[in-house]
Amino acid sequence: MDLTNADLANTGLTKKVALVTGASGDIGGAIARCLAAQGANVILTYVGAAEIAAQLAMDIEQAGGNAWAVQLDQRDPEAIEALMDQVAAKYRRLDILVNNAAWNIGIPFPNLDDLTADIWDRVLETNLRAPFLLARAGAKLLKAQPGSHIVNISSAGGISPGSSSIAYSSSKAGLNHLTRCLAVAMAPNVAVNCIAPGLVENTRMAQRLPDNVAQGARNQAVLGRVGQAGDIANQVLTFVTSSSITGQTMVIDGGMPGAMR
Numbered sequence: 001m002d003l004t005n006a007d008l009a010n011t012g013l014t015k016k017v018a019l020v021t022g023a024s025g026d027i028g029g030a031i032a033r034c035l036a037a038q039g040a041n042v043i044l045t046y047v048g049a050a051e052i053a054a055q056l057a058m059d060i061e062q063a064g065g066n067a068w069a070v071q072l073d074q075r076d077p078e079a080i081e082a083l084m085d086q087v088a089a090k091y092r093r094l095d096i097l098v099n100n101a102a103w104n105i106g107i108p109f110p111n112l113d114d115l116t117a118d119i120w121d122r123v124l125e126t127n128l129r130a131p132f133l134l135a136r137a138g139a140k141l142l143k144a145q146p147g148s149h150i151v152n153i154s155s156a157g158g159i160s161p162g163s164s165s166i167a168y169s170s171s172k173a174g175l176n177h178l179t180r181c182l183a184v185a186m187a188p189n190v191a192v193n194c195i196a197p198g199l200v201e202n203t204r205m206a207q208r209l210p211d212n213v214a215q216g217a218r219n220q221a222v223l224g225r226v227g228q229a230g231d232i233a234n235q236v237l238t239f240v241t242s243s244s245i246t247g248q249t250m251v252i253d254g255g256m257p258g259a260m261r
């Protein structure tokens, strides 16, 4: 597929190319469907859930969109470079990178001994190092498209100390700051923003939260509801259709006072 700038004169995201990591997950799937519905060609990554990713790609194609599901273990720096080479060869452009994939495991904060070095490394490599490596590997393609975007999916646990584990909370705090650093590093052609969801109902990741953490999020949401996957997807769309926002983190959690900054 060889797209020209004339193709991109269309409104919406028609013919733009968006890479959504972790699209086999609940929130990534919603983001991919949303961007595809706006006309973007979507690249969907998964690490193990090949069938879910293939079904998502089929659904998008049947709805008239264009999707490519591709396996990526984003803990592997060489795999990230290889994927970006494939993107360059197949599409010759990249307009949107959504760093959505992440890994968590429920370890209550006081259980320090349960948070092993291996778990720490797996969380940090997946949730923080990989978004940097994906941005770095995609920088040439993204910078070649003025008005391109990176959106990082973080967590309210990266703002206030909570969520599934200390490692996860720390990884997301790092991702919030990586967003600001990349916004400076990749300007003016690439806007870099971040979404920090609180508890997102009906997701597998939310099910891995300790019960008291999940219920606490519901109780503290001043709007009386926490987020849904569609709320996150809509905010991604808002960021990628804006041309004057960069370096920002938007919390979507139903209004938890602890994450209001």
Ligand SMILES: NC(=O)c1ccc[n+]([C@@H]2O[C@H](COP(=O)([O-])OP(=O)(O)OC[C@H]3O[C@@H](n4cnc5c(N)ncnc54)[C@H](OP(=O)(O)O)[C@@H]3O)[C@@H](O)[C@H]2O)c1
Residues within 6 Å of the ligand: 021, 022, 023, 024, 025, 026, 027, 028, 045, 046, 047, 048, 049, 050, 072, 073, 074, 075, 099, 100, 101, 102, 103, 126, 153, 154, 155, 156, 196, 197, 198, 199, 200, 201, 203, 204, 205, 206
């Ligand atoms: N759900 C929530 O309540 C919540 C709250 C705050 C923030 N978030 C954030 O929202 C984002 C999406 O969460 P979700 O609820 O949709 O999670 P999810 O359903 O568990 O999906 C996680 C995705 O990440 C992929 N992944 C995991 N390890 C990977 C690796 N090593 N390499 C590449 N991909 C990998 C998974 O691939 P496979 O499916 O192939 O395993 C899956 O596609 C994450 O960044 C998460 O931290 C979620």
